[in-house]
Amino acid sequence: MRLTPRDTKYFDLLAALAQHLVRGSSLLAELLGADRAGREKLAEEMHEVEHLADEATHSIMRRLNQTFVTPFDREDISGLASALDDCMDEMDEAADLIVLYKVEGLPDRVSDQVQVLQRCAELTADAMPRLRSMDKLADYWVEVNRLENQADKLHRKLIAQLFDDLASDPVQLMKLKEIVEVLENAADSFEKVANMVETIALKES
C-alpha cells in the first residue's frame, strides 16, 4: 500500500526524547537525597534536560509539518511526542516545587513514587526503538500499566498519611500534597504514553 519511502527518522527522534526522561527521572531521585544547595543545582540540571526534551518535541512537530508520508498516523506521532513531553514537564515541576517550597522531611514513600517513575522512564526508552518493527511492545505497556496501578495505590496511601501526620501543620500539608500529586500526574502521563503505543500497535497489526 505504501509506495513512497517512509520517513523513519521519527523512531530515532522519539527514542532520543524518551532518553531525556530517563535522565530526568534519575536527577529527580538524586535530588530527593540532596541537601538544599545540592537540590538547587540538581533542579537547574533538571531544567536543562526539560529544555532538551522541549527542543526534541518541537523538532518532531516541525518535521511532521514538512513530511508527506509518515510511518504511522501523523496525529499518533504528535500525540506520542507531546505525551512524552508531559512526563518530563511533570518531573521538572516536582523538582522545582521541592526547591521552591524549601521542603524538608519528605516521607519515604515519595522515594518509592520516584522509583516507579524511573522504572517507567527506562521501560519507555527501551520501547520507543521497537516501534519501528512493532516488536514485543505488549510487555512494555502491560508493565507500565501495572506500575501505574502501583503508583496509584502508593499515592493514595501517601495522601492519607499526610492528612494524618500533618493535621496540625496545614502549610506543610499543602506543600507535600502538591508535590505528591505532581508525581502521581507524572506516573499517569507515562501510562498515557503506554496506552498510545498500544493503540498504535493495534491499528498497525
Next chain:
Amino acid sequence: MRLTPRDTKYFDLLAALAQHLVRGSSLLAELLGADRAGREKLAEEMHEVEHLADEATHSIMRRLNQTFVTPFDREDISGLASALDDCMDEMDEAADLIVLYKVEGLPDRVSDQVQVLQRCAELTADAMPRLRSMDKLADYWVEVNRLENQADKLHRKLIAQLFDDLASDPVQLMKLKEIVEVLENAADSFEKVANMVETIALKES
C-alpha cells in the same frame, strides 16, 4: 451522499456508556448519606462502574479504528465518548476523596450538587439514543446548560460558605473545597457533552 451502510452500533455503545453515568451518579448520592463502612463499600461499587465505563469507552475507540464509514465524524464520536468518560472519572474521584479524606459534616449543598449531576446523567442517557435520528436533542442540551448554570451558582455559594465556616479549620477546608470542586468539574463535563451534541446536530442539520 452515503453509499455504504453506516455502522450504527455507535449509538448503542454511547447509550450504554451514558447508562453507567446514571448508575455512578446514584451511587454517589447514596454514598453521601452512608456511614464510613457503607461509604467504602459504595466507593468500591463506584470504582467497578468506572471500570465498566472505561471499557465501554475503549471499545468505542477500538471500533473507530476499524470502521471506515461512521454515522458522523470520527472525531465527534471519539470526542463524545471521552467526554462521557470524563463525567464518570470525576464522579468516581469525588467518591474516592470522600472516603480517602474520611470526611464528616458535608454541607447540605453538596447533596444539591450531586442531585444536579443525577439529573444531568439521566438527561444524557435519554439523549444518546436520539442521536440516531437527531430527534428532540435541543431540549436536552438547553436543559443541561441550565442545570450547569445552576450547579455553578451552587458551587460559588458553597465555596464562599466553606471559607466562612471553616476559617479556623484549614485542613477541613482543603478537603471539602477539593471535593466541591471535583463535583463542579463533573457538572462542567456534562455540559461539554451537551455542547458536543449541539455541534453534531448543527453539522448534520
Next chain:
Amino acid sequence: MRLTPRDTKYFDLLAALAQHLVRGSSLLAELLGADRAGREKLAEEMHEVEHLADEATHSIMRRLNQTFVTPFDREDISGLASALDDCMDEMDEAADLIVLYKVEGLPDRVSDQVQVLQRCAELTADAMPRLRSMDKLADYWVEVNRLENQADKLHRKLIAQLFDDLASDPVQLMKLKEIVEVLENAADSFEKVANMVETIALKES
C-alpha cells in the same frame, strides 16, 4: 494551488476575539485597585466580556463547520480560537476569585502579573490581523515568549513570598496562591496562542 476563493472572514473574527482579551485584561487591572463594591461591579463587567468572547469563539467554530475552504488548516483556526478563549476564561476566573474570596492585601507583584497580561493581550490583538499577510509575526511571538518567561519568574517569587509571609495564615495563603496560579495560567495561555501562530507561520512559509 488554491482555486476557490478562501473565506478570509476568519482573520476579522480572530481579531475581534482578541480585542475582548484587551478589554478583559484592563478590567482586571482596574479591579485590583478597587474597593469591594467596585470589584463586584467590575467582575460583572468582566463576566460580560467573557460571555462576548465565548460567543465569538462559538461563531468561529460554527463557521468552520460550514466552510469548505479555510485560509489555513481548519484545526489551526479552531485551536487558535479556543486558546484565545482560554486566556479570557482564566482572566475571568481570577477576577471572580478575588471577589468570591473577599481578598484583601494583594501583594504588589500581583499587579505586575496583571500588567504582563495586559501587554500580552495588546500584542496578541495587534498580531491577529497580520495573520492575513503573515507579516511581521515573529516579533510578536518572540516578545510574548519573553513576557511569559518574565511572568514565570514573577510567579515563582510570588509563591515563595506567600509561603514566607503567610506561614501562620494558611487560609489566606490558599486564597492568594490560587489567584496567583490562575494568573500564571493566563500567561501560559497567551504563550500557547503565540506558539500556535508560530507553527502556522512556519507551515505557510
